[in-house]
Amino acid sequence: MWRPAEPLFISVLFQAASLVAAVVLLWPLRADPGLRTISVVFLGTLGAGQVLNLYSQPQDPQMQLNVMPWLAVAWGLLLGASLTKSRGAAIVLAALSLAPLAWNVSQLARFRGGDAAALKAVAALEQRFPPASTVWVYWGFEPITMWQYALWSRTWDWDGAVTIAPAPAADPKFKWIALDAGAIRHRDWTADHNAEVIKRDIDQAFERGYRVVISNV
Structure with missing residues (x-):
């Protein structure tokens, strides 16, 4: 039972860490109207969507995908914020951006044919x-x-x-x-x-x- 759950567990931890890191880095800019609007829209969608998912169809991946646009936005903001603080960290984050692509290609390749x-x-x-x-x-x-x-x-x-x-x-x-x-x-x-x-x-x-x-x- 743990084998199929392990990648999902790691993914959830990664997403949570990304969200926390984005909030910490961007907190000093919390008064910026544009950033506040982005946060309300995408984090609001995440919060409301998760409540509805748990209520209606917690087992349905499609329902989960609908609330996930926040991750790309948070990652982009995190990458942008890191450019002003550490070029090395920005390079690492940019390289990590390719990790989901590599993972998805390897997983989808199993279903060829x-x-x-x-x-x-x-x-x-x-x-x-x-x-x-x-x-x-x-x-x-x-x-x-x-x-x-x-x-x-x-x-x-x-x-x-x-x-x-x-x-x-x-x-x-x-x-x-x-x-x-x-x-x-x-x-x-x-x-x-x-x-x-x-x-x-x-x-x-x-x-x-x-x-x-x-x-x-």
């Missing part, structure tokens, strides 16, 4: 489980659903609102049920009602002659 592998996987699924007679049950966040949606038919999950024709049915090609649909779209549903809707959708698939394939969720 991912699109080709996904296309191959979708083709294998289509051969093994003919879409005309198969209904898929997913958690809802599996990456493969994006490929089936894009390549087969751009149809959303049933969500208790679909009546499907008897198997085999070529249209829509991608027929699927998402377990998370109720929690995302229907905040007034109870857990029992959500389970009832999912069961009704699965029962409909069986009754209409479909093979039901469920992910390892």
